[in-house]
Structures are given as C-alpha cells and as structure tokens.
Amino acid sequence: MARKSETPVASFYGEPRKFDPAFKGPIHNRHCTDVVCCVIFVVVILGYIALGTVAWIHGDPRKVAYPTDSYGQFCGQHGTPHANKTLLFYFNILKCASPAVLIKLQCPTTQLCVSKCPDRFATYIDMQYSYRSNKSYWEYYRQFCKPGFNNPRKSVSEILRDEDCPSMIVPSRPFFQRCFPDFTTRNGILTVANKTTFKDGKGKTRNVTELRQAANHVATIQQGGKSGINGVLDGREVGMKIFEDYANSWHWILIGLVIAMLVSLVFILILRFTAGVLLWLIIFGVIGVIGYGIWHCYWEFSTLRGRPGADVTISDIGFQTDFRVYLQLSQTWLIFMIFLCITEAVIILMLIFLRNRVRIAIALLKEGSRAIGEIMSTLFYPIITFLLIAVCISYWAVTAVFLASSGEPVYKVMPAQPKCIYANLTCDPNTFNKTNVTKVCPGSQCTFAFYGGESLYHRYILVLQICNVFVFLWLVNFAIALGQCTLAGAFASYYWALRKPADIPQYPLFSSFGRAIRYHTGSLAFGSLILATVQLIRIILEYLDHKLKGAENVFARFLLCCLKCCFWCLEHFIKFMNRNAYIMIAIYGKSFCASAKEAFYLLMRNIVRVAVLDKVTDFLLFLGKIFIAGSVGVLAFFFFTRRIPFIQEEAPSLNYYWVPLLTVIFGSYLIAHGFFSVYAMCVDTLFLCFCEDLERNDGSAGKPYFMSPELHRILGRNEQNPKKAAA
16 A cells, blocks of 8 residues: 555656666766856856955055055055054044944044054143243144144134144044043042043143043033943943953864864764663753753843842843843843743654654664764865855955955045935035135045046946855855765765775765765855855845835835745755755766756655654754863853862963854854864755655665665665654
8 A cells, every 4th residue: 555655756756777687886987067057157257366366456455454544545554654653543532433334334434544543631721821831842742633634723613614633632542543532440440541530631641531531521512412421332342352261272272172072073983872761861961951051041130130120121221241140130031931931842842753864864873973983084074065155255254345445545525414416426625625615514524435436447346245145155165065965975985885894895975975076066056056156146136135224114114024035945946956966976977957856856755754864863963063062161250260279370361251262153153164064964965865765765675775674674664654744
C-alpha cells in the first residue's frame, strides 16, 4: 500500500535513482558547467577592478585620512597652508548634533584647522571685557577665529552673523583629529582634562560645574532658548568611555574569543562520541537555565515591588549609561520574566510535539560528528571563507569611500531656520556673506557638503555605487557558495565510502575544492547572481521604506511592506535551494539548473524527512551556539566584574563592563556559528546522500546501503511505517 500511495508523487517529481554498481561517490570525470556565466563573472570581476582603479584615480585618500575645514582644505596635510594644524575645531559643535546632520551628513557651522584644542573656557563677551586690561586673552582667542580676522571690538551680533569667531570656546581635547569638549566624570566628580578648576576669559578661577553651566547658558541663548550642550557632552562622554574600555580590554577580548574557538572545537569533538547524551543535556540544561532565570526575575520583581522609587517606568528615566539603574526598577524584571516565560513555553512545546523528530535529528548529528571526525580539516575551512569575505568587504569599502570622495568640494546652504528658499543650493564660501542669502535667511551658513562636480563621471556616482554594492553581494555569495560546494564534496566522499574510513579518498577537502574551482565556477556564480539580485532589490526596498516613513500614502507603505515580506521569503527560499543545488553539483558535476532541479525533486520525494531535518536540526545547532556563547559570556562576566579571586587583580579597570562583555558574547556566537555552519552543511549533505542511498540500494548483499546501521535503523523506519513518520 505504501508503494502505491507514493507512486504518483514519485512520477510527478521525477523517477527515483536506479542502482549503479559503478557509482562510488562524487564523480571525478566531469566537464565545465555554465561556461557563459563563468565568462560573464570573470568579465565583471575585471570591470570591478577597473571601477576600483577609476575610483582611486578620481578619489583623494587625503579626504579620508585628514579632516576638512569649511573651505575644503585638509588639516595636517604636508604641502598645504595647514600642514602644522592637524586638528579640526568647530565654532558651534552643538549644531553638529541636529537631525539634519545625521541625514545629510552636513555640519552647519564654521570649521577651522587648528594646531591645538582650546584648554580654557572663554566667551567672546568675556574677551571684550578683558581686552583693555589684558590683550593676551585676545591673542589666545583669535587662534580660533577665521584667518586674518583682527577686530576684537566687533559687536557680538555681527560676530554671530558673519561667524568670524566662535561665540565661546570650551576646554577640549582631540578625538579622531577633532576637538570635542573635554567634560568627563571620574569617581562622580565632573572634570575637564582631569582638572576640577579652570580659568575663564577674565582669568577668574571657576570650578568645572560653573563652566559647564555657563557654556550651556551661552548655547541656550545662541540656539534661541533650546539647550543642548549637556546632551552633546554626555553623548561624547559615553563615546570616550566606550573607546577607553576597548583600549583597556582589547587583549582580554581576544583571549575570550580564542577561548570560544577552543570551546567550539572541543564541543564538536565531544559530539563525535557523546552526541545523543550531550545534545539532550544541552536541551534540558537550556530549559533549566531559563527556568532559573524566570524564578530569579520573579524574586527580584517581588522584592522591588512597592519599594520607593522602584515603581518608576523605564520611559520615565530615559537612557542611562549605568545599566545598574535599570536593575533597580521592578518593571525591568517584569519584562525579563515575560520574555523568558515565552521562550521557555516555545521550547517546551517544540520538544513535546517534535520529540520523535528530535531523535531523528540527533541521529543525523551523530553521523555528522563521525564525518567531521574523519575529515577534521573541514572545521578550519570557514577561515578561508572568512578571509575571502574580508577581502570583498575591504575592497567594497575602499571603493565606496573613494567614489564618495571623488571630485571637487561642493558647498551647500545650510539654513538656520527650517524654511529657506535657498536651502541645499550650492554656494561659494568665499563670497557667501556678500550674497542675498544671508539677508533672506539670517544665520545661514555655506558649509562643505561632499565631494563631487558637474562632470559626466560625477553625475553617475550613484549608479557606480549601486554597481559597487551589487558586485560586492555577488562576490560574497560566491565565496559562501564555494565553501558550501567544497564541504559538500568532502562529506559526500565520506558517505559514499562503503568501508569507512578505509575507502575515503585522500585529501577529500582539497580535491573537492579543486573540482569546484576548475569545473563549476560558472555554476556557483550563476546561483550567487540570482541571490545577489534578490538581495539588491531588498536593499532598494529598505531604502524606499526609509524614505516613505513620513509619507501619508497608506497604500504605498502597505504595498512596500508586502514587497519586503515577499522578497524576504524569496531570498530564504533561494538560499535553501542553492545550498542543495551545490550539494548535487559537488556529487554529480552537472550545471546549476539541472542540479537545482534534481535536488528539488529529491527533496519533494522525501518531503516528510525534509520536514524532520530542516528546522529541528537548526534548532539543536542553535542551542549549541547559545550554550557556547553563554558559557563564555558567563566566564567573561565573572572576569570583568572581578569575581574570580585568583585573577581578580588582572581584570582591567572599566567604565562599563558590559562593553567588552557584549563584544565577547557576540564574537563567541559568530565563532560558534562558523564551526556549526560546517556541521549544518555536513548534515544536509548526508541527508541528501541518505535519500539517494535508499533509492539506489535495498540493503541486500548485491545492493548494500552506504549508511551506518544506526542511521538506517532510525531513518529507515519511514519505509516500514510512513504513517508514524508523518505524525
């Protein structure tokens, strides 16, 4: 009855493979596939090299390495008037924090090259008061005015109108070759360059808090009653502290990532011998840890509920750099508890309804562990993929920067008021104050916008940038495809060896890599091209969605949302099909379309087993990644919080311990993902080989199975009881 019920499906999705006594695994006598696409791919790579060369010729590396003042001149560049002035000073850095700067990448304030950042606080009014008694303050102040300006008696209103000088200077220190206000908090005390007192423009000694209040008062007047210096300085202070934390802990972060790599390697080696026990321990361990987290969150919530100050909501306190503040709120623990409860419920329900499929997935993982154990070199192949992707990213980034820095500096009008007819029009900073723009739009500035021009080359910069992104996506997907095809060929050699490990060919990974490069570059490029096209469309849709966020056309936003959802599904389906097509290419050496068709038919003939394998195996591997990242993260937490007694003194002094902690956790997850991606590719390859093995052979002496007895005992029962397998 089972055979009769499966006959229509088998005929609709192709005929099962027949027994072939000469078939011993990946075919060695093969020919080049998809030659046309291979030629196109090579031509595109040559064109990409030409594009990078053109960008390098027209671009200027100084525009990347050196800051640029409002006149488009480089600070600190040898052979220029500002060779000794390596730092960039902003007249009013508060304007650089406006939303327009984030969107248009323009800072609407005068920017000058200076030799050093200001080390005292002074306002233009203070300077005028002290000018008659002490002219040295003017000599100091004029260092931060426009070159050639020497009129200390000019009124404040005229100074603000023409921006000849800054309305105030604040003690600053260089950060990325730019002067930022140097307000920092150390041990709860506000300091400037590690000092608690400073002299103002009149020579009077004042504490740092007074200086900051005075600076905020001047900024409030200048911006029409809108105070913003505290927010800017707080943001800059957080950035500096994070930068310092990375500088103090980078070597410990590297040690943590090395530990994650070793743990991942040991974990996979242990899986070879105790896959079943270890995976079930991980499953129940994750359930137990989440259960403990739920109990702990409930205990913290019950303890804090009703305590004075603990019932404040997170939205009321806003963003706080010290995360311990949030842990004093009952709402924080309530959110954690709800999230953990949902996660726990999902995991338990999946295990209840998919318990039989979890056993099958564990059997596949056991077989995958044996295959990896026999071909250990596969564990280190992700390093090659990583290096190829790193080269692609580096080339793309350099090309993008040089394309963006091509041409001459372009200046545009940045109005002080939201409504100005001259907004975003090109201008000349040398003659801007003599034009009608400053009269119609008071407070407007002619600021440096970008590098470009009116030539044909610069008009197509956007098109070239899109081409840069598209080829980048194509090359990255090709590098991933090459790795998948290489690993698939190596693991297929393992599976189709009748006597393991005696019949496994020598250097299976190297041989598979050679076959993929020599014969199937065109096929891999074809599959990568399809995926890159869909990904580029998704990027364009994301860009359009960003542009239409403020639009009132509800239908257009709904249509765009539907398109994004459809292309997201399409991308993941193409990734799934490409992966299986590469496996078939590695085994039989056919073209991409023929391999994709055969893989699809084979999967459809075994659709129940595909449902068993796909997400359940991914779920188990995901738990393994979480286990590795979590274990390394716990170790890093105890280290950075100085809770390990014998190495307590070795821990660096940090402003925010969560900065290196999150870096270690995220990096550990990526490393574990790299190792487990080999595992996932191994399982997928063995699964397709297993499906073909069942079609080719019947387990008799003349047609023996290539699979292990344990794998056949668990997966082969689908043949005897398809109703139970479908349950």
